[in-house]
Amino acid sequence: MTEPRPHPLYLHFRELPLSLRVAYTGTLLVLSVGYIFSMIYVFASHAGRDGQPMFSADDLIIAYSGSKADTRLEAALKGPMAGMLPEGDRAAIVAWVRSGAEETAFNETVSSIFQQRCHACHAPTNPHLPDLTSYDKVMAMVELDTGMDIYTMVRVSHTHLLGITFMFFIMGIIFSHAYLRPVWLKCTIVGLPFATIFCDIVSWYLTKIVASFAYVVIASGALMGISFGTMVVVSLLQMWVLPPPAALADRLGGDGQLIP
Numbered sequence: 001m002t003e004p005r006p007h008p009l010y011l012h013f014r015e016l017p018l019s020l021r022v023a024y025t026g027t028l029l030v031l032s033v034g035y036i037f038s039m040i041y042v043f044a045s046h047a048g049r050d051g052q053p054m055f056s057a058d059d060l061i062i063a064y065s066g067s068k069a070d071t072r073l074e075a076a077l078k079g080p081m082a083g084m085l086p087e088g089d090r091a092a093i094v095a096w097v098r099s100g101a102e103e104t105a106f107n108e109t110v111s112s113i114f115q116q117r118c119h120a121c122h123a124p125t126n127p128h129l130p131d132l133t134s135y136d137k138v139m140a141m142v143e144l145d146t147g148m149d150i151y152t153m154v155r156v157s158h159t160h161l162l163g164i165t166f167m168f169f170i171m172g173i174i175f176s177h178a179y180l181r182p183v184w185l186k187c188t189i190v191g192l193p194f195a196t197i198f199c200d201i202v203s204w205y206l207t208k209i210v211a212s213f214a215y216v217v218i219a220s221g222a223l224m225g226i227s228f229g230t231m232v233v234v235s236l237l238q239m240w241v242l243p244p245p246a247a248l249a250d251r252l253g254g255d256g257q258l259i260p
């Protein structure tokens with residue numbers, strides 16, 4: 001079986017003018033440095049959220065959907081405010097929060113504790129401390145940590161969708177000059193990042209609802225990275241190091257060299 005003729009519009013890297021190869025090389029190298037910095041940023045901003053130093057799915061779950069473990073009120077009662085009230089009163093407040101922080105239960109069970117133990121400092125007379133003198137004011141401290149707010153997610157989504165599309169369009173154009181068989185593999189490498197950026201961003205929002213979508217975020221990021229790395233390495237090798245493919249010998253001549 002003979003190898004099919006290359007597509008008439010296909011040009012191998014070695015057929016491109018030297019200046020174009022220089023432009024492609026510069027683009028690939030600078031994009032790679034940018035990619036490394038974006039990885040450093042992702043690790044630095046998320047690793048450690050769950051108390052463990054390494055980056056994990058739990059870090060992403062907390063970043064996008066919140067820890068859901070503690071409210072500010074509970075965190076204060078476990079931490080700096082622990083000495084302000086006896087254990088029994090503290091347990092009563094925590095039980096009230098955990099049972100849904102209803103207003104009737106507040107009035108019946110815990111409002112007298114706040115009055116007795118907290119109002120001395122947490123009242124409108126002290127503007128530097130959260131006011132705890134009414135149900136509504138206390139509720140401001142009872143909000144769960146629900147993770148990154150939608151506004152921030154929308155802002156990050158649009159810059160990612162627009163920026164990454166441009167980046168992988170440029171990468172795809174460059175990589176289209178590589179010689180890689182089978183053709184479906186080459187097309188997968190070019191197309192994959194567009195699919196993964198979409199899955200990645202949709203999963204940020206879904207992680208708020210179903211925590212295990214954090215694994216889709218990680219898998220998408222990993223596949224995008226593999227695709228990026230493959231395009232950079234294969235392109236640079238075929239541009240400068242490897243001999244041109246035998247299938248193009250009649251176009252490129254015996255030594256594979258064209259006038260630059």
Ligand code: HEC
Binds near residue numbers: 084129132
């Ligand atoms: C003797 C004064 C005093 C009393 C009494 C007091 N607090 Fe505080 N509280 C502070 C101070 C000072 C801060 C701010 C400094 C800090 O966070 O350590 C604070 C901070 C807080 C915060 C905010 C933490 C944050 O996330 O910013 C909460 C919530 C809180 N207290 C709850 C309570 C509760 C509930 C009680 C009653 C059981 C109480 N405090 C009793 C002085 C007091």
